[in-house]
Amino acid sequence: MKRQIPLALVFIFGIFHIFQYFVPHESSEWLYEFFLKWIYIIGIFALALGIWSLIRVSWDKVKHRRPNWPYALITLGGLFAMIIFGFDYFRHFFTAEGLQNYMFRAFFDYILIPIQSTMFSLLAFFIASAAYRAFRARSLLATLLLLSALIIMLRFNPYLGFFGDYMEKTASWLLNVPNLAAKRAIIIGVGLGMVATSLKVMLGIERQYLGKD
């Protein structure tokens, strides 16, 4: 029963949503909206599970003084600080204030934004080092890749003078013809793969998510 019920639910709701796509009638729409609301409710439980997992894992590290446990303490401190300041605790304790709370916004503007931007900016350096390592003219295909990359990078360079227009037109052709063709092919393949995998999940063929038979 532990496996049959989830499989049955997946099958029934999967088939329903396939049919719903082809049935525009109001009653089908009503059912669809009903399920949408339920998915939100289920989603909230997932968020709660995430917070609980984080607290449990971090507290476990702190309690047993596992390696790097001070960072787990900081994680917990950050989590609770954001929760506390996210509520209007001076007036209506359980009213969520979010960004209207000065401290909450300060944490967001002066801690979260700089930290996340810094991590993302690592990409600029890693792209440079990856490009340096990978763009070598080892073969004909690698050379074509290298030339394409150079053209795309240089297309809006203002110092090319006479060659600027040709570079831009070539770059535009590269983006709109071979790039588009390749991306389209991958999109079709991925789309078919998604349909096939969804069918497998619906029909119970793919059931890894349920665990051991």
Added chain:
Amino acid sequence: MNIFDRMMSLDRRWVFLLLAVVCVVTYVWPFSIPIRTTDEVENIFDFIDTLKEGDYIFLGIDYDPNALAELHPMTYAIAEHAFRKKLKIIFATLSQNGPGMADQAIRDITDSVKLDRTYNGVFYPGRTIVNGVDYVFLGYKPYFALVILGMGQNFRIPFPTDYYGTPLDSIPMMKGILNYDQIKCVVDITAGNVADAWISYGQGRYNFPLALGLTGVMGADYYPFLNSRQIFGLMGGLLGAAQYEKLSDNPGPAMDGMRIQVYAHIVIIFFIIIGNIGFLASRKKRMGKEVK
């Protein structure tokens, strides 16, 4: 190890160092570079520019602080353009940290629109942007695909109230605005796969004009959708934002950032060339030795 071998196997820290120096110098030293515009950005600008006063647009701010550098300028450029044209904007965010981004953008843009400005030869007097009259910020809800589908039925399904807790039905500008049918276009600015959801579940199902603002990395992937007219415009990365700023005659952080990007690209190209010179010279030497 001869010079060509060194060129081929340079320590990556030299790459990082030179790139950092160039970025800092070009940031600190102010100069402008000419920006050329492309059709995909011009389509978005022309579409918004030809809308009438009082028309509604939907602006999705679906990115986190990590994509701030590339996408925030797009939000500022489009929102200011729309407010100057006296369009009404429905803001929403489908990304967890999006409310912070949206809140910051709305605050800054409403301050900017208070000033008198002339763009493209047209004088726009400053005005006060009022929440509920000129814009509404719906806030954030998880499961973006479901939110997009829900808004196609009625905005009130995923967002019964706006971000500040006011019921949508009591917001003046939301009277009679039920779903995408009353909106002239949707412009989604995102760094994640929310764009795919907007195309499949939004535009595919409800057939509204959709434009995307994406990071540079993602931009190239969405040309098939531009070609098939599932989206009518595309802004890719900082360049896209700079192009929009140029078209709206509103220079901002994107146009400033382009000079850094251009020089960073030159540095990357320099290292690629060095690496290839080293590689080809070493290969020639190795082949020469084998022949002997």
Added chain:
Amino acid sequence: MKLKILSIFCSLLLGIVPLAIAQENADTASVDSTAVASPAPVSQLTAVDTDNDHGHSISLKWEPSPDDGAGLKSVIGYEVYRAESPGGPFVIRAALPSGASSHIDVGAKEKESGDYMADYTDYYYKVRAITADSLVYSDSDVFGPVQCYGQWFNTGRIPVLVFVIGFMCTTILLIQKAKSGAKLFVRRLAGIEAVDEAIGRATEMGKPILYVLGLGTAADIATIASYTILGRVAKKVAEYQTRLIVPCYDPITMTVAQETVKTAYADAGRPDDYNEDMVYFVTQSQFAYVAAVNGTMLRERPATNIYMGLFYAESLILAETGALAGSIQISGTDQIAQIPFFIVACDYTLIGEELYAASAYLGREPLLLGSLKAQDYAKAAFIVLAVIGFLTINFGIDWFKQLFYISN
């Protein structure tokens, strides 16, 4: 005397009245001579229920007024009016520019809405041709009654239905074929073949294996495909008694991954070697997760990094850090934007649907192989249709393209 006064009065009256009438006529004549003449009305107005929708919508068509852009050239637009009885009262529903010849009148489905348009209710329509003078216009004949209602089948999506049925039938046929023992060819996937070798390398070096499921949720197709590969990796790792590290982004993904690894260890005959700390939750913040995984890579120095699932901008940060740590890297994602980064920085990459194919490739089960072959046949069909489409469009044959048109 009285008679005299009366006669003067009568003559005055006879003079004034015609004068007044003449004046009035003169006024009227002056209005007539400067007023806009009424334009010709629209003709052939029809209204039908809008097709393929949930109801509450009626589609109108008409022939524009002959005075729109021709004739008097006085028509500047049209107004659409609706009533619930032929005599009215008519309510304006739309204002359209000149040249318009159709309109879809859409109402709300909620009764509380001010714009509610009931299904199975008689409606009557007329279209008014308007001019620059708001007093000068002409109405068409009233058309009606017409009712709106929802359809039970969207005929505009028939091509999708044909594809879904065709694909399902092909899948079932090929599964039956595989079950009956037929050999279905699946080409070699270098990335999957390399997994065994990479696990062996890790065992020899005495270093752990890092498996990253990506940033997807348990409902994402890429994550579901990744579980299968994780199961295989975990089984091999259990057999070789190598350490496995699986940091997770999503708590539900973590739960499923724990089940998968535990099952794999049990299948390998080493259930006691399974340790719940192998598979742990990190955080649901993208770059915080990346920072944590990078830290793990640089501290633990795994021999092999396997990235399978949904990845976003962090893909290159992970892969470059792994390269710095000297690990062999095998990756697979369906995120098209990230594939180039993985190709550049990793030793082996599964591109797009190769990730989904991995489950069939590894297990070689008939059920999975059959569905994989169905994908291949579908792709072949798309190629053939694309070539036919290309040729027909170039020879001016339009009907073939129309076969695939999907309306909303």
